[in-house]
Amino acid sequence: MTSTDDDEAPRLRALRPRLPSPVQELVDGRFERRGVRLLLKRDDLIHPELIGNKWRKLAPNLAAADGRAVVTFGGAYSNHLRATAAAGRLLGIPTVGVVRGEELAGRPLNPSLARCTGDGMRLHFVDRAAYRRKSEPPTLDAILRAADAEEAYVVPEGGSNAAAVRGCQALGAELRDRADVVAVACGTGGTLAGLAAGLAPGQRALGIPVLKGGFLTADVRTLQQQAFGGPRGTWDLDDRFHFGGYARVPEELDAFATDFEHRHGLPVERMCQAAVRTRDPGRRRRLPPRDDSGGRDHRTSFPVMPGKLP
Numbered sequence: 001m002t003s004t005d006d007d008e009a010p011r012l013r014a015l016r017p018r019l020p021s022p023v024q025e026l027v028d029g030r031f032e033r034r035g036v037r038l039l040l041k042r043d044d045l046i047h048p049e050l051i052g053n054k055w056r057k058l059a060p061n062l063a064a065a066d067g068r069a070v071v072t073f074g075g076a077y078s079n080h081l082r083a084t085a086a087a088g089r090l091l092g093i094p095t096v097g098v099v100r101g102e103e104l105a106g107r108p109l110n111p112s113l114a115r116c117t118g119d120g121m122r123l124h125f126v127d128r129a130a131y132r133r134k135s136e137p138p139t140l141d142a143i144l145r146a147a148d149a150e151e152a153y154v155v156p157e158g159g160s161n162a163a164a165v166r167g168c169q170a171l172g173a174e175l176r177d178r179a180d181v182v183a184v185a186c187g188t189g190g191t192l193a194g195l196a197a198g199l200a201p202g203q204r205a206l207g208i209p210v211l212k213g214g215f216l217t218a219d220v221r222t223l224q225q226q227a228f229g230g231p232r233g234t235w236d237l238d239d240r241f242h243f244g245g246y247a248r249v250p251e252e253l254d255a256f257a258t259d260f261e262h263r264h265g266l267p268v269e270r271m272c273q274a275a276v277r278t279r280d281p282g283r284r285r286r287l288p289p290r291d292d293s294g295g296r297d298h299r300t301s302f303p304v305m306p307g308k309l310p
């Protein structure tokens, strides 16, 4: 941290994040039968408004912004936009949200974007072609100029940059020696990149992409390069559980999530978390039953977010 980051740190601490977040064991016969103990890393309990990877990714960026306005990017239902807006309100930092879809500008705001503006975020809508090119410097400059945010601190879509990845390293560190495999849903891959870096040697991170496309391996490598200067930890991706792409919630996935909720009394967010849990960790690598495992249980941990941002 720089000295200016240090000025922001007490304000972040004043929000009293619950860190390290608790780990909760769930008893589930389907996992037990495969010799797997299921632990949930309750990152949803870190802060009522900045839940899960949102706190871990945003806190280092808010510190680096040092009171400057923060500009970031997302779709019309982006949890990241909502979390950034909430953080802005809590810390008294102005926020600007660049939203994909110029056509939305003239319409009533959906509940998610209404929450953003309610938290003081100024919204700027851009057409989809420009939005796709937002990481190219000339397009980014033009967007920031049009949004009147040229002086603002830029946080990329999904909040995944080097600072965020380093923030997610703490998630892995908190799980050192607690699990053999740690599974996490992946959108931009920033959480996985940091998580894997924080785990101990011998532990493995498993990413479940919620988007179709197979581009994430390269993205996670790039994020680790930017954050740490090279590859860190042991991780891989299982691309079979995106159910056709982001926000696709077919009946099978919804039924699984509903059943999980009834069994364990925990709300399951459908877009990311339900897909992670359908990936039974024993499925690819047949694990021996618990008693044959040399006294060591196979433990799997899932970082959790609840059903909806409050």
Ligand SMILES: Cc1ncc(COP(=O)(O)O)c(C=O)c1O
Binding pocket: 052, 053, 079, 158, 160, 184, 185, 186, 187, 188, 189, 190, 191, 192, 269, 272, 273, 304, 305
């Ligand atoms: C619940 C949940 N888990 C995991 C992720 C994946 O985050 P990342 O974009 O860092 O891959 C997201 C996306 O923000 C999410 O909402």
